[in-house]
Amino acid sequence: MNRLVIVANRVPNPRERGATAGGLAVALKDALARREALWFGWSGQIAEATAAEPEEVRAGRITYATLDLGREDYRRYYQGFSNGSLWPTLHYRLGLAHFSREDHAGYRGVNAAFAAALVPLLRPDDTIWVHDFHLFPLGAELRRAGCRQRIGFFLHVPFPPGGLFCALPRAEELLADLAAYDVIGVQAEDDAANLRGALASVGQGDAAARVFAFPIGIEAEPFTALAEKALTRRETERFRQSLVERALIIGVDRLDYTKGLPQRFCGYGQLLARFKAHRSKVTYLQVAPVSRGDVAQYRALRRELDEWVGRINGQHAEPDWAPLRYMTRAVARPVLAGFMRMARVGLVTPLRDGMNLVAKEYIAAQDPEDPGVLVLSRFAGAVSQLPGALLVNPLDPDEIAEALDQALTMRPAERRSRWEDCAVSVRRDGARAWCREFLSRLEGANDA
Numbered sequence: 001m002n003r004l005v006i007v008a009n010r011v012p013n014p015r016e017r018g019a020t021a022g023g024l025a026v027a028l029k030d031a032l033a034r035r036e037a038l039w040f041g042w043s044g045q046i047a048e049a050t051a052a053e054p055e056e057v058r059a060g061r062i063t064y065a066t067l068d069l070g071r072e073d074y075r076r077y078y079q080g081f082s083n084g085s086l087w088p089t090l091h092y093r094l095g096l097a098h099f100s101r102e103d104h105a106g107y108r109g110v111n112a113a114f115a116a117a118l119v120p121l122l123r124p125d126d127t128i129w130v131h132d133f134h135l136f137p138l139g140a141e142l143r144r145a146g147c148r149q150r151i152g153f154f155l156h157v158p159f160p161p162g163g164l165f166c167a168l169p170r171a172e173e174l175l176a177d178l179a180a181y182d183v184i185g186v187q188a189e190d191d192a193a194n195l196r197g198a199l200a201s202v203g204q205g206d207a208a209a210r211v212f213a214f215p216i217g218i219e220a221e222p223f224t225a226l227a228e229k230a231l232t233r234r235e236t237e238r239f240r241q242s243l244v245e246r247a248l249i250i251g252v253d254r255l256d257y258t259k260g261l262p263q264r265f266c267g268y269g270q271l272l273a274r275f276k277a278h279r280s281k282v283t284y285l286q287v288a289p290v291s292r293g294d295v296a297q298y299r300a301l302r303r304e305l306d307e308w309v310g311r312i313n314g315q316h317a318e319p320d321w322a323p324l325r326y327m328t329r330a331v332a333r334p335v336l337a338g339f340m341r342m343a344r345v346g347l348v349t350p351l352r353d354g355m356n357l358v359a360k361e362y363i364a365a366q367d368p369e370d371p372g373v374l375v376l377s378r379f380a381g382a383v384s385q386l387p388g389a390l391l392v393n394p395l396d397p398d399e400i401a402e403a404l405d406q407a408l409t410m411r412p413a414e415r416r417s418r419w420e421d422c423a424v425s426v427r428r429d430g431a432r433a434w435c436r437e438f439l440s441r442l443e444g445a446n447d448a
C-alpha cells in the first residue's frame, strides 16, 4: 500500500504520552497504525527563524518530520492570521477577528516554507492529506512546486456562509487556493453548502463539485472500555466519594471562546436559582484546559470564567457543597473517561463547533443499563448524528437551565432510549470509518 502523508499545523510528539488536548491526534490514531505514514508539520517549538529542513523521528511505521517556527512566523502565521483572523471568522465571530497584511503575509510565507520543506520528502505515489485552516494554501504551493500526487484537504472547523467568510480581507485568495485539492472535506452538510456557495461566488465552480461532508467520529469501543475500567481506578473512586451521591454534570472543553462557557455557567446558575429542588443535589465539574493562553482574548475569557465560578459558588454554595468545580488543567484521558461515565449529564454547548468529539465520547462512556443524558448545542456539527440529545440554543442560559432540569429528572426508560438513538451512530461512524471514507474518496479521485 502506498504511503499516507498527513500534513497538519501540529504534529504530536511521539515521545509524549498521556494527557493531550486536541481532536486530530485522537481521531487519526487508528488510521496511522495501519499504514506507512509521514506526519509533517510544526514541532510546537519556537526558534529564531523558521527551519528550512525538518527534523525526522521514526516510530514504527510512522515518520514524524517537524519544523521549528521562527518567532516572527509564530506571531504572524499562528497567533495572527490562523488564530486571530481565520479561527473567529470560521466560527461566525467576525467581531472578534482582526486582520493585518503582515499577519497575512506571514501565513502565506509559512505555507510556502512548509511546502518547500515537504517536497524533497515526497514520493511520487504518496497520498497527501492536509488538515485544517492553518494550511488552506499548502496544496496550491505544492502544485506550484510540481507535485502531481493526490492531495486532499479537511477542514475541522465550521465553514460559515460565503458572505460572512468573504468579509475577511483576502478571503477570495484562500478560496482560490482550495481549487488545488482533489477532495475538500468538511464536517457537516451545512458547512459543505456554505463552502460550495462561497467557491461558486468566486468562479471556482469546479472546486465546489469536490466538496463533501465527512463527519469525524471517535473509536467508541476503546473509549467505552477505558470508561468501564476507569471505575476501578483510585482517582475515580476518590472523586465518586467526594460527590456524596450527588448527580454529576460534566463539561470538557478547551478553554476557548467558541465553546460557550460563560453562557453555560450562567445557565447552570439559572438552574440553581429557578429549579431549587436541585440545590445541594447536583455538582457540575467543568474541565477546561487552557489553550492559546498567550492570546489576549483567551486571557480575557479566563478572567471572565474565574468571575463566573466565584459568583456561582459564592451565591449558591453551602458549607458542605460547592456547586461548581472548575479546573483549567488537562485531565488524563482514562480518568476523564471515568468521570464521563459517572456523569448523569454531559453538558456540551459550543456557540459553534465543527463537530465536537466530547459529545460523542460522553455517549461512548455511558453504562447502557443506566446512561446519562447529553445536553447539546444545536450549533455543534455533532447534532445530526446525535438525535437523542436534548438540544439547546447555547446563547440562551434559560434554555440551558430548562434542559438541565429535564435531564436531571428524566426517567430511566427515556434516558435509555435517547442514549440508544445516539449510541447507534457513535458506534457506526467512528474515526476509522471517517478516515476510510475520506481516503477512498481521495484515492478514487484521480482514477476517474
Ligand code: GDG
Pocket (backbone or CB within 6 Å): 018, 019, 020, 021, 022, 023, 024, 026, 027, 156, 157, 216, 252, 253, 254, 287, 288, 289, 329, 330, 331, 332, 333, 334, 336, 353, 354, 355, 356, 357, 358, 359, 361
Ligand atoms: C477541533 C474542532 C472537531 C479536552 N480536554 C481534555 C481532553 N480533551 C479532548 C477531548 C476531545 C478533544 O480533546 C477535543 O475535541 P473537540 O472535538 O471537542 O474540540 P477541538 O479541540 O476544538 O477540535 C472540533 C475536532 O477538531 C475534530 O475534527 O470536532 O469541532 O474545533 O477528544 O476529550 N483530553 C484529555 N484531557 C483534557 O483535559 N486527556
